[in-house]
Amino acid sequence: xxxxxxxxxxxxxxxxxxxxxxxxxxxxxxxxxxxxxxxxxxxxxxxxxxxxxxxxxxxxxxxxxxxxxxxxxxxxxxxxxxxxxxxxxxxxxxxxxxxxxxxxxxxxxxxxxxxxxxxxxxxxxxxxxxxxxxxxxxxxxxxxxxxxxxxxxxxxxxxxxxxxxxxxxxxxxxxxxxxxxxxxxxxxxxxxxxxxxxxxxxxxxxxxxxxxxxxxxxxxxxxxxxxxxxxxxxxxxxxxxxxxxxxxxxxxxxxxxxxxxxxxxxxxxxxxx
Amino acid sequence: xxxxxxxxxxxxxxxxxxxxxxxxxxxxxxxxxxxxxxxxxxxxxxxxxxxxxxxxxxxxxxxxxxxxxxxxxxxxxxxxxxxxxxxxxxxxxxxxxxxxxxxxxxxxxxxxxxxxxxxxxxxxxxxxxxxxxxxxxxxxxxxxxxxxxxxxxxxxxxxxxxxxxxxxxxxxxxxxxxxxxxxxxxxxxxxxxxxxxxxxxxxxxxxxxxxxxxxxxxxxxxxxxxxxxxxxxxxxxxxxxxxxxxxxxxxxxxxxxxxxxxxxxxxxxxxxxxxxxxxxxxxxxxxxxxxxxxxxxxxxxxxxxxxxxxxxxxxxxxxxxxxxxx
Numbered sequence: 001x002x003x004x005x006x007x008x009x010x011x012x013x014x015x016x017x018x019x020x021x022x023x024x025x026x027x028x029x030x031x032x033x034x035x036x037x038x039x040x041x042x043x044x045x046x047x048x049x050x051x052x053x054x055x056x057x058x059x060x061x062x063x064x065x066x067x068x069x070x071x072x073x074x075x076x077x078x079x080x081x082x083x084x085x086x087x088x089x090x091x092x093x094x095x096x097x098x099x100x101x102x103x104x105x106x107x108x109x110x111x112x113x114x115x116x117x118x119x120x121x122x123x124x125x126x127x128x129x130x131x132x133x134x135x136x137x138x139x140x141x142x143x144x145x146x147x148x149x150x151x152x153x154x155x156x157x158x159x160x161x162x163x164x165x166x167x168x169x170x171x172x173x174x175x176x177x178x179x180x181x182x183x184x185x186x187x188x189x190x191x192x193x194x195x196x197x198x199x200x201x202x203x204x205x206x207x208x209x210x211x212x213x214x215x216x217x218x219x220x221x222x223x224x225x226x227x228x229x230x231x232x233x234x235x236x237x238x239x240x241x242x243x244x245x246x247x248x249x250x251x252x253x254x255x256x257x258x259x260x261x262x263x264x265x266x267x268x269x270x271x272x273x
Numbered sequence: 274x275x276x277x278x279x280x281x282x283x284x285x286x287x288x289x290x291x292x293x294x295x296x297x298x299x300x301x302x303x304x305x306x307x308x309x310x311x312x313x314x315x316x317x318x319x320x321x322x323x324x325x326x327x328x329x330x331x332x333x334x335x336x337x338x339x340x341x342x343x344x345x346x347x348x349x350x351x352x353x354x355x356x357x358x359x360x361x362x363x364x365x366x367x368x369x370x371x372x373x374x375x376x377x378x379x380x381x382x383x384x385x386x387x388x389x390x391x392x393x394x395x396x397x398x399x400x401x402x403x404x405x406x407x408x409x410x411x412x413x414x415x416x417x418x419x420x421x422x423x424x425x426x427x428x429x430x431x432x433x434x435x436x437x438x439x440x441x442x443x444x445x446x447x448x449x450x451x452x453x454x455x456x457x458x459x460x461x462x463x464x465x466x467x468x469x470x471x472x473x474x475x476x477x478x479x480x481x482x483x484x485x486x487x488x489x490x491x492x493x494x495x496x497x498x499x500x501x502x503x504x505x506x507x508x509x510x511x512x513x514x515x516x517x518x519x520x521x522x523x524x525x526x527x528x529x530x531x532x533x534x535x536x537x538x539x540x541x542x543x544x545x546x547x548x549x550x551x552x553x554x555x556x557x558x559x560x561x562x563x564x565x566x567x568x569x570x571x572x573x574x575x576x577x578x579x580x581x582x583x584x585x586x587x588x589x590x591x592x593x594x595x596x597x598x599x
Binding site: 002008011012014015018019021022023025026028029032040041043044045047068083086087088090091093094095098099100101103106110113115116117119120121122123124127128143144145148149152177181202205206208209213223227228230231238241242245248249252253255256257260263264267268 | 291293304315318319320321323325326327328329330332333334335336337338340341344347397400401403404405411413414416417418419420421422423424425428429431432433437438440443444446447472476477480481483484529532533536539540553554557558561562567570571572574575577578581582585
């Protein structure tokens with residue numbers, strides 16, 4: 001009995017230590033964001049803010065169009081999420097419920113595209129986006145980012161698990177594929193839609209490599225690109241950089257904690273990370 | 274996209290008007306559900322539903338991929354059309370020390386990050402799967418880094434690892450250890466990239482392992498206990514083999530991620546000092562969008578793609594032979 005109790009204490013201690021290691025960098029971001037510049041430059045070790053200040057936020061908001069960048073991030077992430085979810089649901093339905101030649105091959109090709117890093121295709125993709133006249137608009141980011149098969153596998157699996165009887169019964173009542181999709185599949189796919197939507201939102205909000213290439217005008221920046229730009233301008237002003245990092249990070253952290261079960265399902269089932 | 278959806282609706286409507294009364298439909302068996310004409314319609318409907326997805330993937334992934342291969346055989350100036358120079362770009366790669374450095378770094382990063390994030394992930398998952406107060410809270414904390422953007426993660430890394438005034442070196446000095454030159458030392462800079470990546474990714478590994486662990490029946494542990502197996506033996510002979518599918522999946526995901534690591538390196542070290550942390554994707558980016566040597570950048574990308582494909586093919590082989598053996 002004492003043996004089990006001791007092991008239990010060890011486990012709790014381990015969990016606490018690991019949690020502190022994981023939380024510390026985020027805690028430190030918050031501390032620095034609310035610290036005065038002189039406190040930050042002091043040489044001694046100090047693990048909490050001596051003098052709380054909002055000066056870093058004021059400075060950052062005065063120097064950069066943060067509200068615009070926040071709006072850009074929101075517009076782009078929501079658009080990508082809506083397009084990807086729609087497109088992958090439609091495709092997932094076709095792959096799960098309809099039998100046709102080439103469906104397996106197309107499915108495998110679509111999945112294989114997930115392995116291609118954007119850096120492999122960035123040069124011609126930039127040319128393509130420019131050629132299509134998308135450069136200089138949100139669409140330069142939205143369309144290439146929405147072109148993802150990440151939800152296809154998940155949607156197919158989910159729809160395969162919907163009882164065949166429901167679909168066959170609707171067919172016997174004369175429902176066509178579109179009707180089956182809108183009346184049977186969609187209403188039953190709400191959890192799937194939530195998972196795909198949140199996953200896509202999170203990924204796009206945090207996306208970096210392609211927006212870095214496709215967004216050159218200051219007014220179109222998303223928060224991560226703006227964050228890097230700010231760091232370039234502010235240099236070693238950690239207070240300002242961390243204040244802005246907090247603005248970048250906070251919405252997704254809140255969303256992530258509130259809708260955790262959808263994110264957990266999304267990561268665990270699709271394995272996208 | 275709207276046009277494609279409209280097409281889908283049209284094809285679906287056509288399919289619903291297919292011959293066959295409801296009573297006849299009832300007599301049909303599930304497998305070859307439809308006869309000749311309606312089978313063609315089902316094919317049409319299938320493609321119609323897939324079209325939006327295929328259109329986007331084709332235009333923004335497949336077409337650029339093919340062009341990337343073509344461009345890798347060209348010499349380009351800016352974004353104009355290039356001239357074919359055969360395998361010149363690849364010949365240049367063979368004698369480019371920075372390219373080799375980046376390749377070795379990519380391999381090294383993969384060889385370190387993949388096993389470490391899996392080991393730490395499995396350890397955390399076993400801990401989170403055991404009897405523990407406030408388990409939900411601990412789990413939420415461990416997966417929290419997954420919500421943080423790569424840029425923010427790397428900038429927090431810049432802050433923490435600053436060798437002049439960073440909190441980590443202050444902590445090291447506080448406990449009596451020597452401070453580390455995270456920016457000017459090549460190996461230390463590489464280590465900082467690895468540590469930040471682990472912080473960012475262990476939660477994901479834990480989550481996958483946790484899902485695997487929850488599928489193991491408690492009866493197996495009970496049986497092992499009755500056979501006299503200790504804690505380590507139960508872990509070694511029950512847990513490890515039974516999370517095999519999770520491990521296999523994570524191996525592929527971690528390797529592919531490591532081949533493509535960009536955000537953290539780009540923001541945290543920029544590939545420096547002296548290319549000590551340069552990887553293939555950052556080197557390709559620098560060639561394509563900083564020095565604007567597009568053909569050369571495309572060639573680096575193609576090399577990365579080939580490495581990824583070879584790895585996946587080998588994995589596929591290994592997993593199939595293993596399935597046959599089992």
